[in-house]
Amino acid sequence: MKLFSLVEGIMVRLSGLPGLQFLGRYVSEYHGRRTGAQQTISKYQSYVQTVRGTAKDVKTAARGSKNDEEGDQEEEVEDNYEEDDDESYLQ
Numbered sequence: 764m765k766l767f768s769l770v771e772g773i774m775v776r777l778s779g780l781p782g783l784q785f786l787g788r789y790v791s792e793y794h795g796r797r798t799g800a801q802q803t804i805s806k807y808q809s810y811v812q813t814v815r816g817t818a819k820d821v822k823t824a825a826r827g828s829k830n831d832e833e834g835d836q837e838e839e840v841e842d843n844y845e846e847d848d849d850e851s852y853l854q
Contacts, residue, residue, distance in 0.1 A: 771790055778787025 774786040774790050777783045778785070778790070
């Protein structure tokens with residue numbers, strides 16, 4: 764990478780000479796393509812993070828609703844036992 768930076772600096776300096784302006788344009792276009800590629804990669808990385816976060820939220824919500832249902836069933840069972848205890852005590 765350092766070698767490319769060195770060559771890039773030389774190309775930019777040489778682009779100041781008549782007839783070698785294409786070197787400066789090449790370096791500019793290269794940076795533009797590289798920046799565009801990095802932006803595209805960042806965009807897709809944010810998409811992946813969003814999907815993973817959403818999947819995690821859905822998974823948590825699904826587990827939470829299962830736990831709530833199990834808790835409701837346990838309360839109903841406990842309520843039935845309490846009623847039975849009261850009835851047997853009264854007899």
